[in-house]
Amino acid sequence: MDTYHDLISQTFDFPTADFTVQNHELRFHDIDLMALVAKYGTPLRLTYLPKISSQIQRAKQWFADGIAETGYQGKYTYAYCTKSSHFKFVLEEALKNDVDLETSSCFDISIIRALFAQGAFERSKYIICNGFKTEDYKREVVGLLNDGFVNCIPILDSPSEIDYYLAHVQPAATKTKLGLRLASDEEPRFQFYTSRLGVRYADALPLYEQRIKDDPRFELTMLHYFISSGIKDTSYYWTELSRFVHKYCELRKVCPTLTTIDIGGGLPIQTSIQAEYDYPYMVAEILRTIQRICAEEGVPEPHIFTEFGIFTVGESGATIYSILDEKLQNDKELWYMIDGSFITNLPDTWALNQRFIMLALNGWSKSYKKIQLGGLTCDSQDYYNAEKHIYQTFLPERKPADAEPLYVGFFHTGAYQESLSGYGGIKHCLIPAPQHVILDRAEDGTLIDTVFAPEQDAASMMRILGYQ
Numbered sequence: 152m153d154t155y156h157d158l159i160s161q162t163f164d165f166p167t168a169d170f171t172v173q174n175h176e177l178r179f180h181d182i183d184l185m186a187l188v189a190k191y192g193t194p195l196r197l198t199y200l201p202k203i204s205s206q207i208q209r210a211k212q213w214f215a216d217g218i219a220e221t222g223y224q225g226k227y228t229y230a231y232c233t234k235s236s237h238f239k240f241v242l243e244e245a246l247k248n249d250v251d252l253e254t255s256s257c258f259d260i261s262i263i264r265a266l267f268a269q270g271a272f273e274r275s276k277y278i279i280c281n282g283f284k285t286e287d288y289k290r291e292v293v294g295l296l297n298d299g300f301v302n303c304i305p306i307l308d309s310p311s312e313i314d315y316y317l318a319h320v321q322p323a324a325t326k327t328k329l330g331l332r333l334a335s336d337e338e339p340r341f342q343f344y345t346s347r348l349g350v351r352y353a354d355a356l357p358l359y360e361q362r363i364k365d366d367p368r369f370e371l372t373m374l375h376y377f378i379s380s381g382i383k384d385t386s387y388y389w390t391e392l393s394r395f396v397h398k399y400c401e402l403r404k405v406c407p408t409l410t411t412i413d414i415g416g417g418l419p420i421q422t423s424i425q426a427e428y429d430y431p432y433m434v435a436e437i438l439r440t441i442q443r444i445c446a447e448e449g450v451p452e453p454h455i456f457t458e459f460g461i462f463t464v465g466e467s468g469a470t471i472y473s474i475l476d477e478k479l480q481n482d483k484e485l486w487y488m489i490d491g492s493f494i495t496n497l498p499d500t501w502a503l504n505q506r507f508i509m510l511a512l513n514g515w516s517k518s519y520k521k522i523q524l525g526g527l528t529c530d531s532q533d534y535y536n537a538e539k540h541i542y543q544t545f546l547p548e549r550k551p552a553d554a555e556p557l558y559v560g561f562f563h564t565g566a567y568q569e570s571l572s573g574y575g576g577i578k579h580c581l582i583p584a585p586q587h588v589i590l591d592r593a594e595d596g597t598l599i600d601t602v603f604a605p606e607q608d609a610a611s612m613m614r615i616l617g618y619q
Contacts, residue, residue, distance in 0.1 A: 163569035194491035194585035232460030251277035260291035310460030400448035468565025492526035514547030583607035
């Protein structure tokens with residue numbers, strides 16, 4: 152009999168550094184997942200904090216190695232993109248690794264002030280203020296500038312944004328740093344040709360010459376871009392990066408204070424057990440591309456910022472479900488019904504056809520079946536299967552005589568899923584938010600598990616809906 156363990160081992164290079172099997176049960180970072188299920192039940196959301204730090208340190212090492220290999224003259228700075236996960240425990244873990252922050256809304260500034268008040272964030276840290284800015288957002292940014300956060304950098308997203316800073320930023324001992332985001336072209340298959348975010352390439356130089364250059368309070372220090380496809384080894388990525396670096400060179404020739412570029416986020420996470428991405432190669436090639444163009448243009452190589460969000464926090468997350476029942480439909484479609492919902496718990500599986508690593512927690516010694524996973528909502532799109540997610544979906548067989556339920560885990564779910572699903576609010580069909588447990592390690596390696604939030608109850612929903 153071929154077992155589920157045989158299937159995974161023959162399909163992938165398994166076990167891996169993150170996933171192993173002991174006594175026919177899955178372990179994630181050597182965590183006894185079945186013990187957590189026995190303690191907390193399902194559905195269960197997990198955040199493993201040490202993975203956040205290890206991701207940051209990996210990326211820093213890739214850039215350090217790439218700089219040493221290429222002889223690149225600029226420095227590298229790692230900024231965390233807060234919108235990927237705003238939770239306090241995430242920010243605190245990231246900041247242990249000497250990172251700076253990138254913001255995207257007015258309320259991000261409230262988070263920064265709270266971190267500053269508790270001593271977790273310093274005034275000298277870089278704050279990259281991105282996005283199209285409302286009046287409230289601009290007011291909060293100016294508040295930071297006027298309060299002495301000297302490395303708070305508003306990234307101009309439209310030519311008119313600078314008007315607010317000209318009117319409200321107070322004179323200081325040092326000039327206020329400004330950044331400028333360039334509007335990248337979207338992928339050819341995208342519905343629109345050019346990103347709605349950022350300033351047109353043609354407007355960049357006039358904006359600097361006419362509004363920034365001669366004002367004694369301001370200096371342009373950073374040029375920013377981002378493409379939604381992320382950092383991929385494609386002609387599209389290299390074309391957009393090269394176009395951006397050429398524009399940096401053009402501006403650098405007339406603006407000596409422009410010493411830094413921000414190449415945004417987009418470093419991917421693993422969505423399969425099988426490693427599919429050569430991180431050191433991509434980092435080295437980015438450095439070589441910038442280095443080559445700067446040499447051709449005769450300008451200094453810039454310092455480099457990145458804003459890795461999904462990469463920072465994505466692989467720290469896991470979501471675990473019980474299989475409640477199985478249903479055979481149309482004599483060929485075998486459905487395993489989970490005690491949760493993909494639409495409400497993992498919305499990217501529904502909205503973006505996102506794949507996550509999916510593995511059974513137990514039953515590895517059993518035979519397996521091709522199945523589809525169904526969620527609890529009444530929506531026909533609340534499912535996860537091969538047709539929607541490329542690879543066929545297999546899980547161990549369920550037998551009526553089994554005393555123990557079958558459990559399935561989705562891994563690397565730590566970015567965006569809570570915020571997109573409306574954490575703490577009302578979900579489709581009033582499916583409750585699962586219990587959320589934070590996992591950490593003591594100095595001796597002992598696992599520490601702490602409940603961050605219990606499973607959502609009826610009383611909280613009734614209050615939100617106005618019944619109480």
